[in-house]
Amino acid sequence: MRRTLAVAALASTVLTTACTSSPPAPAPSTAAPTASRAAGTDYGVWAAGRSTPVTDPLYPEKGNAGLDVLHYGLELDWQPAGKILTGVATLRIRPVTDAPRITLDFTGLTVDKVTVDGKAATGTVEKAKLVVPTPVVADEPVTLTVAYHGTPKQVAIPSNRGDASEGIGMRAEKSGALWTMQEPWGALTWYPANEHPSDEALYDMAVTVPKGWMAAGHGTPGPVEGNTYHYTSTDPVAAYVATLSVDRYRKVEQAGPHGMKLTYFVLPGADDVWLPALRKSPAMITWLEKRLGTYPYPTAGALMNGSISAMETQQMLSMGRKTIPAKEIAYFEQVLVHEYAHQWFGNTVTPKTWTDLWLSEGFAMYFELLYQQEQEKATDAQLESYLREADAELRAEVGPPGKPKAGTFAESNVYICPAAMLKELNDALGDKAFFALATAWARDNRNTNQDRAGFIAFVDKQTGKDFTKLIDTWLDSPRTPA
Template sequence: MAGLALVALLAGCTAETPAARPGPTAPITTQTEEYAAGRSTPVLDPIYPEHGTDALDVLHYGLALDWSPTKRTLTGTATLRIRPTKDAHSLTLDFKPYTIDVLTLDARPVTGAVTREKLVVETPVRADVPVTLVVGYHGKPSQTPMPSQRGDTHPLGLTVDSQGGVWTMQEPFGAFTWYPANDHPSDEALYDIAVTVPTGWSGVASGTPVGQDGNTFRYRSTVPVASYATTLAVGKFRKSTAKGPRGIPVTYWYRADDPAVLTHLKRSTTLLSWLDKRFGPYPFESAGVVVVESGSAMETQQMVTLGNFFSMVDARWFDLTTLHEFAHQWFGDAVTLTDWRDIWLNEGWALYAQKLYEKETYNISEADFVRASRQRDGELREKYGPPSRPARNQFGASNVYYGGAAMLRQLHQALGDERFYALARGWVREHLNTQQSRASFTAYVNKTTGHDFTSLIDAWLDSPTTPPETGPLPA
């Protein structure tokens, strides 16, 4: 939860399949070749192994969702194109215990149940023989606990706000609170999301806007998205549009009772241009921000989810938070970590981009920048340990932000501006829409620079204390 760190810095029930009940119409077809870009190599997470599975690869999610503010009820039809990765007697996905109304596999009714945040579909599958699972469901959303001891966190997943709308933030997991998912970043997929809402309300989701039919808002992701980077928000929003770098469309959704926030949001195009100039072209077809009733922020893909808390602070904090989340569109969304051990790979890049912007915009000297960064890094290593070993109950602790950013600063110092930014742009360009790890990052740095930076990277990621300063490479 990038925004949470900035603030720090700065029971399961079972639902057997009943008779079919009509739900929203799924917005997609199910031809496997259409979804080849959604193919992944899922892994079991070493920190949160209870979320996600390596037994299947979801290629595409078609989500048709209907939110009732008066009943506080979500009704949905999820159509999943799934590639099993091994022979199995059943399919298992992460899912909250909604009432299941329809459950079919390849258009045939099947038996399944939701128990302890898992949907188990009792039907055999074969490795690499894709299947289409349809789940119709309804119920009142509930959240899942955040695995953190920080005081600025809140439960994860779909949240009902004070006006009867909903929003979600879900890192490291929580997408399963509103649709059945293989809720792990190693299994990225394509998405079609249709959100139906009452008249006068708006439905917002991650992906590229592809039109509105009456009260149904549609979004599509033709490049892979990790489940934690999807978003859903329903509210009485106002909408504003702009053009970002290279003409990309930018959309702002903000609450009608907070019109002043639009002044801040309009700074987004400047922030995106700053990032584009240094890290290469914005990696998606569209960008945007939706403002929700939260004290946090999240780098949800193509549509940053920003808590309204940030409209209550000064313009500097708003800019830094928004830039941080936009930086994740390159580092975390376009290139995604393979598992949660490498959260520094997302947060280190985003924080370093934020610090570079802050230093440049607010005239912070290099000496003050280095001194403050090293001091904070030392404090965090002493409290939380090195960034390469995040604790299960300390998700998003600030050591993974500062340690990763400090390592990148040392690389920057060693390489100089031209070579460092070339390295950053190449990392995104050459690994676009893939999942990467510490090993692949280290290999890329060494190959691209022609120097062995393994010891430097290892020191910053593994040392219990702040590593010593090093100088630039010899000319």
């Protein structure tokens, strides 16, 4: 996830001054859904996007547990001069339950036309929800198509984070640039979405921009046809790690580990200081692969945008050029490692609900700190001291990471405190066994949603030891465990 400067500065300061019970959920079914009312439509081709949506305990107003979106087809056109986004979103949906209507998250844009299975329908937007009053039947997939236009606007984030004031979702800059940061939600500001991590879907996105502009998005870069840029995701994507950015980019390509293609979208002049760090991505990914196994996707890369944050958007990281001062290039590299680590933890294995955000942020934070420790030649004792000191401060200020509050989304306790827990687990197992555990967690639970119970069961089975008390204590204790 994107990181606040305060969290990273704390880690950098301490390390620098010191020395410089249920089983894991099964994989989504690959069985083809039942025949659709849309004659001739084979929904089986999107079976990899099948999910088991749930209602979120922290934010029940977002998402719809009654719908499973299998695939998003997005045809978008951005006109920088008028700041108008025109879109046609085609959603292949598997209803989980019978319902009198289709309800999705959507706000700020005007709906022009709606069809269900090719037939005209109505759609209204009320209280950040698109409501289409067409009945659906459980396990009888439907195709919803929505045409819309307007100028996207960001929405509020339920957090006190330092980077929360500018909002989340799609943002149109005065320059005509377009970009998004969207956790725990924000996709709803540029296409109709089921805004919950438990509903992951496949994507095909085509974005048309004027000459002189480029569009960068999540997924695998496809052909550029005229001024239309294509991106495809054949691994399921949670809406919060989808992304789109349009700017007067220069595209830089590089070969990564085992021939993997890396792509960076940079703004000439503005991003020159960051490009050398981006070019270190092959070494960063190799460093992670030695500890976590092969990078889980066919391509990687990063786009630079106008945010003050960074984000683990799938296959194409979103890196804000305002995240840190240009002189802090070492920190920028550490954040890159953090976001690349998320491709294993958060993207490949995604939290089932926002209550278990620690499950992705803790791992990404811990591997970032291990990278920083190695780069700065800090000792294990110094890392331990930092983690315990920061952990104690954050538990007192925000609370334990396993019991987050709705109004403090993704604050520093869900980064540092679970990272401290993972260090205790690492110390107990040793590096070889710990890295084998982390590798197996991402590999064996690929493209699934997981929670605390699943993680504990996996750890205990993988290690042959009972770590339930250690994990629960570090997640729930109001004070740093002894």
